[in-house]
Amino acid sequence: MKQEERRQKILNILTMVPIATVLELADQLDVTPETIRKDLTELAAAGEIVRIHGGAALAGDTDGSVPYMAREKIRNQEKVDIGRAAAELIDMGDSLILEGSTTVSALCSALAEEKNLLKTLTIVTNSFHIASILEMGELCSKFFFLGGRMSSSEQLARGPLTVDFMKKFCVNKAVLSGAALGEKLSVSAYYENDRIFQKTAMECADQTILLLDSSKYPESAVMEVAHLTDFDYLVTGIRFDDKKKNVLNGSRLKIVEV
Numbered sequence: 001m002k003q004e005e006r007r008q009k010i011l012n013i014l015t016m017v018p019i020a021t022v023l024e025l026a027d028q029l030d031v032t033p034e035t036i037r038k039d040l041t042e043l044a045a046a047g048e049i050v051r052i053h054g055g056a057a058l059a060g061d062t063d064g065s066v067p068y069m070a071r072e073k074i075r076n077q078e079k080v081d082i083g084r085a086a087a088e089l090i091d092m093g094d095s096l097i098l099e100g101s102t103t104v105s106a107l108c109s110a111l112a113e114e115k116n117l118l119k120t121l122t123i124v125t126n127s128f129h130i131a132s133i134l135e136m137g138e139l140c141s142k143f144f145f146l147g148g149r150m151s152s153s154e155q156l157a158r159g160p161l162t163v164d165f166m167k168k169f170c171v172n173k174a175v176l177s178g179a180a181l182g183e184k185l186s187v188s189a190y191y192e193n194d195r196i197f198q199k200t201a202m203e204c205a206d207q208t209i210l211l212l213d214s215s216k217y218p219e220s221a222v223m224e225v226a227h228l229t230d231f232d233y234l235v236t237g238i239r240f241d242d243k244k245k246n247v248l249n250g251s252r253l254k255i256v257e258v
Contacts, residue, residue: 001029001030001031003039006029006031006035006039007039007042007043009028009029010025010029010036010039010040010043010049010056011043011048011049011058013025013028014049014056014057014058015058019052019055019056019057020055020056020057021055022036022037022040022055022056024055025040025055025056040055040056043056044056047059052215075213075214075215075237078213078214078237078258079102079103079106079213080106080109080110081237081258082103082106082107082211082212082213082235082236082237082258083103083104083105083106083107083108083109083110083211084106084110084258085235085256085258086107086110086175086209086211086233086235086256087107087110087111087114088256089173089209089233089235089256090111090117090121090173091172092117092120093120093121094120094121094122094171094172094173095121095122095123095124095169095171095172095173096121096122096123096124096171096172096173096174096175097124097125097166097169097171097173097174097175097201097204097205098123098124098125098127098130098175099125099126099127099174099175099176099177099197099198099201100125100126100127100128100129100130100154100155100156100157101127101176101177101211102177103177103211103212103213104127104130104175104176104177104211105127105129105130105133106211107175107211108130108133108134109133112133112134112139115139118134118139118140119139119140119141120140120141121140121141122140122141122142122143122144122171123137123140123142123143123144124144124146124166124169124171125144125145125146126145126146126148126156126157126158126162126166126197127155127156128155128156128157129155129156131143131145144169145157146162146165146166147161147162147165148160148161148162148163148165149161149162158193158194158197159193162197163196163197163200166197166200166201166204167200167204169204170204170205171204171205171206172205172206172207173205173206173207173208173209174201174202174204174205174207174208174209175208175209175211176198176201176202176208176209176210176211177210177211177212178198178210178212178216178221178225179194179216179219179221180216180217180219180220180221181212181216181217181218181219181228181238182217182218182219182220183218185227185228185229185244185247185248186220186224186225186226186227186228187210187224187225187226187227187228187231188220188221188222188223188224188225189221189222189223189225190221190222190223191223192223194223195223195224195225198225198226199225199226202226202230202231207232207233208230208231208232208233209231209232209233209234209235210228210231210233210234210235210236211235211236212234212235212236212237212238213236213237214236214237214238214239216238217238228248228251228253229247229248229251229252229253231253232252232253232254233253233254233255233256234253234254234255234256235256235258236255236256236257236258237257237258239257240255
């Protein structure tokens, strides 16, 4: 099979499934995983797909983001568990910045089951999906939507307008979900807009809570947001080795494992 034909077949497969792993593509196309990895690298460089941990998805927007529905299927049960555990960190009367992400949405779903708590909360978000879970703010005390340039595939607003509006808030807690966590425990983002959003949210909050599923480590997403020890809480399915635990034990970070 010629290279161009194989790459078109990869794109065809990705139109039918939200995510395909390297091994799945290699099996379907009867080539080696190394060949698939080279194809995915070139397709990603052309902006046609987005590489994710162990595979790929079709690029969902002009910025190359992964479609929300595709990301939602990655480590779904782990994200549900993370959301429930993170909900335990939210107190009555809290004000929250909630970043648009599938893992933070899992937190919102958990909060929706705690109606007495939820109705006391002030929530600030850039996510249409989170707004939908909260019935456009009907379920909480106060609700603010951060407008800006809309990403239809990710179901959120982003960009300078979004960040400028967020700077007007001072909240108890910001809940974020990093794109990747590297071996040196640096939290990173794939896109500049995401990096700026997350850094600004941290500046607007008294405490920061990071939600990470285990597919995010060890990975690197190029643009550093902060060191893991700059956060107050990490809620995660990641299990760190003893060397990493020793680094983290001397910091303010509290880890909640699921």
